Amino acid sequence: MAGSLPGTGDGMMLFLCGDVMTGRGIDQILGHPGDSRLWERYVHDARDYVRLAEAVNGPIPRPVGPAWPWGEALRVLARTNPDARIINLETSITQSSSVASGKAVHYRMHPANTGCLAVARPDACVLANNHVLDFGPAGLADTLDALSEAGIPASGAGRDRSQARQPVIIPLPGGCRVVVFAGGHQSSGIPPGWAAQPHGAGVNLLPDLSARTADDIGERVAQVKRPGDVAIFSIHWGSNWGYQVPDDHIDFAHRLVDRGVDIVHGHSSHHPRPVEIYRGRLILYGTGDFINDYEGISGHEEYRDDLRLMYFPTVRPETGELARLIMVPLQTRRMQLTRSSTQDISYLCELLDRISRPFGARVARAGDHALRLVR
Numbered sequence: 614m615a616g617s618l619p620g621t622g623d624g625m626m627l628f629l630c631g632d633v634m635t636g637r638g639i640d641q642i643l644g645h646p647g648d649s650r651l652w653e654r655y656v657h658d659a660r661d662y663v664r665l666a667e668a669v670n671g672p673i674p675r676p677v678g679p680a681w682p683w684g685e686a687l688r689v690l691a692r693t694n695p696d697a698r699i700i701n702l703e704t705s706i707t708q709s710s711s712v713a714s715g716k717a718v719h720y721r722m723h724p725a726n727t728g729c730l731a732v733a734r735p736d737a738c739v740l741a742n743n744h745v746l747d748f749g750p751a752g753l754a755d756t757l758d759a760l761s762e763a764g765i766p767a768s769g770a771g772r773d774r775s776q777a778r779q780p781v782i783i784p785l786p787g788g789c790r791v792v793v794f795a796g797g798h799q800s801s802g803i804p805p806g807w808a809a810q811p812h813g814a815g816v817n818l819l820p821d822l823s824a825r826t827a828d829d830i831g832e833r834v835a836q837v838k839r840p841g842d843v844a845i846f847s848i849h850w851g852s853n854w855g856y857q858v859p860d861d862h863i864d865f866a867h868r869l870v871d872r873g874v875d876i877v878h879g880h881s882s883h884h885p886r887p888v889e890i891y892r893g894r895l896i897l898y899g900t901g902d903f904i905n906d907y908e909g910i911s912g913h914e915e916y917r918d919d920l921r922l923m924y925f926p927t928v929r930p931e932t933g934e935l936a937r938l939i940m941v942p943l944q945t946r947r948m949q950l951t952r953s954s955t956q957d958i959s960y961l962c963e964l965l966d967r968i969s970r971p972f973g974a975r976v977a978r979a980g981d982h983a984l985r986l987v988r
Contacts, residue, residue: 624936625789625843628695629924631880631900634744635682635729636704636720638662638906639948644676647723652712663948665909670946677949679728682904684949687733689923689941697783697791700903701739701847701880702730702767707755709748715804719747724759731763737781741769741797741816742849742881746807750814769795769847770809770816777809777817780837789841789930794834794874798822798850800859801881819848822865831872838873841930847878851899854913856886856968858898863889870894875933876926883907884916885965889972890988893934895926896972906948919945920957938986939979940965958982 637659640647649659656662667673680687690698704720706727712719722729730738738760746753753770760767771777783791796817797803809815819826830846838844846869850862866877870891877896879886886899903921923941928934942953942961953961962984966976979985 624927624929626695626927628698629878630903632703632902633700634703634905636722639682640722642673642675642677643726645723645725662906666948669909673947679732681949683733685952686950696785697736699737700735703742703744705748705752705756706759707748707752709752711749713747720744727759727763736783737793738765738767739769739795739847740767741795743802745770753814768793772814774809774811792837792842792844795847800851801849822861827868834873843875843928845876845878846874849881851881853883866896867891883918885922887969887972888974895935940984
């Protein structure tokens with residue numbers, strides 16, 4: 614396997630990250646900025662988020678190229694060359710102004726800016742979240758069309774329930790595959806009315822986190838998964854802030870593993886949450902933000918949401934068990950991912966080690982610029 618991260622090489626290496634939000638302020642600095650109107654309580658123009666970021670970290674050139682938001686992340690991906698790349702896209706891709714009612718914040722990116730996603734070459738784009746329908750079913754249809762035209766497979770939302778529940782299947786050399794299922798839970802703020810229907814567009818909204826729901830997912834995994842496949846369930850769940858993982862989330866993640874899922878890829882929180890190895894399988898309870906326009910927004914500085922993580926699990930396809938997990942810390946500055954300082958890497962190492970310890974996992978440094986899971 615390709616890769617230059619410490620200790621990789623004996624299995625299928627994947628790249629996972631948290632929320633990729635390329636709308637609003639980021640859309641405004643790209644080559645084709647869309648309508649900057651917002652319907653928020655305090656901010657009414659997306660360009661204000663650019664100004665907030667510039668006030669903190671300095672001027673941002675405009676327009677920037679499609680690679681700008683990814684910054685250092687693209688260099689890390691080029692060095693590691695993971696076998697599959699999975700992201701959670703937390704914005705709609707549309708020019709629609711049909712704002713979803715009852716929501717305080719709406720994200721959209723102009724379809725002509727979809728190249729800023731394609732440049733990272735994602736193999737699967739998860740859409741089961743609380744922003745993909747910010748501009749209604751028409752905005753979702755535009756999003757699906759834009760991703761399709763860019764050659765980016767999507768899972769977790771669709772034009773009907775059947776499409777929303779379909780996994781992305783990523784074939785790899787040698788006959789192995791990565792199978793990516795996606796779903797969302799109301800605890801992340803997904804409105805109940807966004808659930809996909811038999812003949813209506815929406816997200817794959819889980820009814821609850823019960824054993825019955827886990828059974829249903831397990832049945833769908835069993836229908837698709839073949840020997841040598843690695844099955845991922847990517848789930849948007851939980852609150853924005855805090856390191857505590859609810860008991861029902863822990864129980865549900867364990868049930869998914871019991872029913873054939875090899876990696877539980879959680880996201881929604883604005884910062885990383887604990888890591889667990891359960892029955893040899895990886896559970897990421899929250900992978901945090903990855904790309905967004907949140908610089909300069911105050912109120913939760915203690916969580917250091919300017920720090921981001923790239924997750925590189927290596928999985929043994931013959932068993933689905935985790936061989937190792939390497940994490941690369943980055944920092945967002947001027948709406949671009951940059952290399953983290955030594956002090957910030959140490960901070961994230963100590964934080965992840967502390968919050969993951971109750972789950973039986975430890976985190977340590979792996980060279981100068983990475984972290985590793987200790988088992």
